[in-house]
Amino acid sequence: MNTGEDIGGLRKITDFTRLISLFILSIHFYMSCYLAFKIWGFTAGITDRLVLNISRTGLFDGFLVPKLATLLCLAVSLLGVKGRKDEKIRKKNIVMYMVTGLVFYFIAGIVFLLGFEARLTAGLYIMVTTTGYLLMLSGGAMLSRLIKASINTDVFNSENETFPQEERLLENEYSINLPAKYSLKGKIRNSYINIINPFRGLLVTGTPGSGKSRVRVIL
Template identity: 35%
Template sequence: MSQQEDDLRALAKIMDFLRAVSIVLVVANLYWFTRVETVESGWFYSTVHKICANFNRTCGLFSTTFNAKLFALLLLGLSCFGTRGVRSENITWRHIGVTIATGSILFLLNWWTLDIGMRYTYIISTVAGYICLLMGGIWAGRMLKNNMMDDRFNDENESFMQETKLMDNQYSINLPTRFYYQKKWHKGWINVVNPFRATIVLGTPGSGKSYAVINSFIKQMIEKGYSGYIYDFKSV
């Protein structure tokens, strides 16, 4: 459970990073097309201009008002649908559709305000549209119930039916297991019915080889009358 919680936290950090990059692209778009300076620092704006100019020269990010916005929308969409929150009963698909439609109009269809010199109108409409799209995306992500969100790490498709029958004989070593399959936990067995053919246990240091396998092997071999030579090599 702790490993899955760590994976979920890591996924949340990735989604937050994508959303942050999306916001940076929107801010860069506003600066490039309006050149409104909010702080008194010439070197800061010269550095920002060089960075934006390099992006524009290599991939045409700011050749039109749409390019950076489309990239920002892509990252915003990934960040909204990559996480799932608690569904609110007050939110419906109608609310989501109206919010996204309003955000799309304000965010994408405001280029004409620059043509008539309304820079601050362009900034306000872009920010308002982005907020609407963000809200609509979060709500849509909460409403959607699909297998990808229910099984973020593909645990269900990576699981399979394992041996559940105990195959015991006078020589066998039998290790009890517990595995997840078809949304249920099952009890099973690892049956080494012929240990004379050799057995190897691989794993990283501290992964539990001795605790889960080796100790059980030794205990069962002693109970069944095996003779053995145990050598535990530790390098210094």
């Protein structure tokens, strides 16, 4: 059964995966633009030792490997994006975002061949790569929403509006326990309306025909 805790856990996993992608990309920037960071005064001995140990994993060899690892983590994080109906999402826009982002993301390394000063080269490389990353993030999020919305057969969003209810029978000496049924994710489940302290004032609400009069008679 999918509960709010399951959805919250999935969201935390996807957010953490996206943070991993940003971490890999940040370390890549630090290593590939180290001279510029040193000129800016953003280097430190402990940071250099940490980055050196991380680089021994082989994940940051060259320009392509860390970028592909970042892209993989980003793609995994987008799997948890919840679909929603949005008439503004167009396939043409998704393709434009994704293609433009990929071009910016992978072509940014050309700036190292232009012979600019170290700080300018680093600034351009980080800016172009980050722009590509954000474009792919936006396009991927729209693509994930479009796919999940297209496979959703619940036109009126009834399933997404259901929520878990109390299924335990909670009894005491004075409790009133009414068996009930409710729908959750397309399945009918048994539940209980547990009135633990009937001596307090009770407010019974509901739409016409929901059984308010029956509850009042029982009480």
